[in-house]
Amino acid sequence: MKLLQAFFLTLFTFFLSAVSDAQTGGGKISGMVLDDAKKPLDGATVTLLIAKDSTVVSTLLTRPDGSFAFQNLKGDTYLVKATYMGYRNYRSGPVVLNQQQPVNLPAFILPLAGKTLNEVAITGKKSYVQQKIDRTIVNVGALISNTGANALEVLSKTPGVQIDADGNITFKGKSGVLVMIDDKPTYLSAANLATYLRSLPSSSLDQIELMDNPPAKYDAAGNAGVINIKTKKNTTRGFNAVVSADYALGFYYRNNESINLNYRFDKVNLFANLAYNKQRTYRRLEIDRDYFDMNGDQTSSLKDISYFRPASNNTNIKTGMDYYASPKTTWGVVFTGTLSHDHDSSPVNSLLYGKNGELDSTINTLNTSRNSFKSGGVNLNYTHKFDSAGRALTFDLDYIRDVSGSNQLFVNNTFLPDGTLTNSTTLSDNLPATINIYSAKADYSHPLKGKAKLEAGVKSSYVNTDNAANYFNVINNVSTIDYNNTNRFLYKENINAAYVNFNKKLGRFALQTGLRLENTNGKGHQLGNVQRADSSFANHYTNLFPTAYFSYNLDTAGHKVFVISYGRRIGRPNYGSLNPFTFFVDKFTYFSGNPFLKPQFTDNYKLAYSFKSLFTVAVAYNYTTDVQNETIHKNGNVFISTTGNIGQRKTLDFSVNTNLQPAKWWSVNLYAEVYNNTYQGMFYSGYLHQSQSTFSGNGNNQFTLSKTWSAELSGFYDSGGTYGQFVTIPKGMLNAAIQKKILNNKGSIKLNARDIFHSFRPSGTITNIEGAHAAFHNFLDTRVVTLAFNYSFGKLTNVPKKRDTGGADSEQNRAH
Known part of the structure; x- marks a missing residue:
């Protein structure tokens, strides 16, 4: 660690000296590029030409605030040209420069291409991936194959993101990522988050922001970083709407419908986004377990084959x-709601074999379940802009309430090899859960002299959860309470935070640094019953989380950029993982909580080099202590899953992202990374030491066939890796899509095929189980063909973008 810190300090010193060397004399021409709503156009191309013969002197891209500056120029008469995809070009008049007096041009205003007084026809197309100093931006609509998909499927194709068979999300080979919607955390458990994202149609998504090292403004939670999903926002005057519908066929059918409405009049802007989907999916899970005695000789084996066919209805x-x-002050209120119902009948066939491979018995289990999830939230927000320089204050109040429930029935029948029934048991359960979340935050931004800005903010959140598990033994249709498994767990948590962030530009050099303080206070109470006593625990801790980004432009045009960054993050335990009671999964599988879980901390170091928007190369190193990971240990023939602290993890990651255009009709985005995960620490079976390197890649090809026809070919591959006890094998996916624009380009019909070769089958082994070895294999309903229709209508005149984000923070990702 000290060696790495010394290395980064040396590089920082080198950058400072390089910056001082770069501050040479010469003329300067600067300005800004804005759209017709006077918002900055980040990444616009600005070209400097000699006026007399239009010879190109230099070309650069605008900064995030829309600014540009040509430096070290000779005295002459110049022309300046600005272009941005989807907007009309701008060309200045003659600009006379002498080296003693810099020229600051009036802002260039670029109207949308094809714009009339009543509507806008955008002729350009966004790139699929865009790079910023502190994040990667993925434009969802740039991929045709995203049509008809849900948000979870869209994430699975995002560079560096992977989704396992249970819907758990990892980012760059690490779990514990904080998922946010419009800068607001989802406040959901992993299972409920997966359900919610499956119910969110891709037609409602705009962008996905990937931040492996988020700035201080964001909560420090999520040791793997932050994934911020930005939904579509209508920002136009008058009435406008976008409607979409699709029908998909995989193992079963599914359909999605959505409508986004917006009406702006005078000083009021009303908006509503509604989505409904109905789906039924399929999954077959096979688990093979071998058991050994103290001498390593096999004593028995078990083969589980489970079938899942959940059917759900989801409304958002x-x-x-x-x-x-006023022009400077905006008030807003946002209401959100989710309603989800699903039911499933999941048979499990368990075959138990003796040490010589002979069939000992068969256990047939029929699991039936009905589940519901309801979520409602309200956000009140306020924005005040003190001046045109950027001094602003924002304030948010949030309240969110989630209510979920599950009713399950487990019927287990045991048979001898000849089919004789030897035992039959029935277990039922009722699992209600409620979570209430309150949050308040304020952020202030203050520009300083010399292209600098100071940001600061405070936040406080309070979470109250109530989880119950009521189990009953059913004999002759009479239910009696199972006190061994019945429990109720209450948890309260308060997090108080404050941050300060500073950024400064100095010639080719840019600095952004911040510090966040978070104080955490948690208290858990496990209620007892007639057989078990009460228990409780409390946690209090305060931590500092620094972040820093240093960038240096290697050329005056800003095409070649080198970035170095550092950040520290925390991963707090999920609320359900702290619940100390045991939960029943099936006869051979239990889940047990761990009230002694400690938070994990991660230090992130990253070096990156970007050339224009063509490619970015990065190397990153992450060091995590008290790693939280799912662990498996054995009690007899029963596997018990729990979340534990398993020591430390070191991750070294090398990644490349490139955007190419081999031809006018063909554009390509490729992302590839190689990372090594190394786990070390004490474990149930002794000392855990797992290490493996993984190759992962995403790619998509976009083809423009004509003015109204386009196509796409995309996919990903993962070579498999190690994640604590779990070692996965290779998997991949290939997708294809074609699109036809109709109705004067206001509508479109798209046909999309996902996982054409049905090659996405997450599988692997579970290691370090004392006296046992296990392997798992998934067969998923991922080969799906979708036919989709999309149509937009209404007036399309741009107005300032509305506020629809809030201050509710990372606690929701840890719910239940």
Whole structure:
């Protein structure tokens, strides 16, 4: 660690000296590029030409604030040209420069291409991936194959992101990522988050922001970083709407419908997004377990084959109002709601074999379940801009309430090899859960002299959860309480935070640094019953989380950029993982909580080099202590899953992202990374030491066949890796899509095929289980063909973008 810190300090010193060397004399021409709503156009191309013969002197891209600057120029008469995809070009008049007096040009205003007084026809197309100093931006609509998919499927194709068979999300080979929607945390458990993302159609998504080292403004939670999913926002005057519908066929059928409405009049902006989907999916899970005695000789084996066919109905709504009290002040309110119901009948066939491979017995289990999830939230927000320089204050109040319930029935019948029934048991359960979340936060931004800015903010959140597990033994249709498994767990948590962030530009050099302080106070209470006593625990800790980014432009055009960054993050235990009671999964599998779980901390170091928007190369090193990971240990023939602290993890990651255009009709985005995960620490079976390197890659090809026809070919591959006890094998996916624009380009019909070769089958082994070895194999309903229709209508005149984000923070990702 000290060696790495010394290395980064040396590089920082080198950058400072390089910056001082770069501050040479010469003329300067600067300015800004804005759209017709006077918002900055980040990444616009600005070209400097000699006026007399139009010879190109230099070309550069605008910064995030829309600014540009040509430096070290000779005295002459110049022309400046600005272009941005989807917007009309701008060309200045003659600009006379002498080396003693810099020229600051008036802002260039670029109207949308094809814009009339009543509508906008955008002729350009966004790149699939865009790089920023502190994040990677993925434009969801740039991929045709995203049509008809849900948000979880869209994430699975995002560079560096992987989704396992249970819907758990990893980013760059690490679990514990914080998922946010419009800068607000989802406040959901991993299972409920997966359910919610499956119910969110891709037609409602705009961008996905990937931040492996988020700035201080964001919560420090999520040791693997932050994934921020930005939904579509209508920002136009008058009435406008976008409707979409699709029908998909995989193992079973599924359908999605959505509508986004917006109406702006005078000082009021009303909006509503509604989505409904109905789906039924299929999954076959096979688990093979071998048991050994003290001498290593096999004593028995078990083969489980489980079938899951969940059918669900999901409704999402988001509605609100913005009131523009003045040109500087905006008030807003946003209401969100989710309603989800699903049912499943999942048979499990368990075959138990003796040490010589002979069949000992068969256990047939029929699991039936009915589940519901309801979530409602309200956000009140306020924005005040003190001046045109960027001094602003924002404030958010949030309240979210989640209510979930599950009713399950487990019927287990045991048979001898000849089919004789030897035992039959029935177990039922009722699992209600409630979570209430309160949050308040304020952020202030203050520009300083010399292209510098100071940001600061405070936040406080309070979470109250109530989880119950009521188990019953059913004999002759009479239910009696199972006190061994019945429990109720209460948990309260308060997090108080404050941060400060500073950024400064100095010639070719840019600095952004921040510090966040978070104080955590948690208290858990396990209620007892007639057979078990009460128990409780409390945790209090305060931590500092620094972040820093240093960038240096290697050329005056800003095409070649070198970035170095550091950040520290925390991964707090999920609320359900702290619940100390045991939960029943099947006769051979239990889940047990761990009230002694400690938070994990990660230090992230990263070096990156970017050339224009063509490619980015990065190397990153992450060091995590008290790693939280799912662990498996054995009690007899029963596997018990729990979340534990298993020591430390070191990750070394090398990645490349490139955007190419081999031809006018063909564009390509490729992402590839090689990372090594090394786990070390004490474990149930002694000392755990797992290490493996993994190759992972995403790629997509976009083809423009004509003015109204386009196509796409995309996919990904993962070579498999190690994640604690779990070692996965290779998997991949290939997708294809074709699109036809109709109705004067306001509508489209798309046909999409996902996982054409049905090659996405997450499988692997579970190691370090004392006296046992296990392997798992999944067969998923991922080969799906979708036919989708999309249509937009209404007036399309740009107005300032509304506020629809809030301050509710990372606690929701840890719910239940």
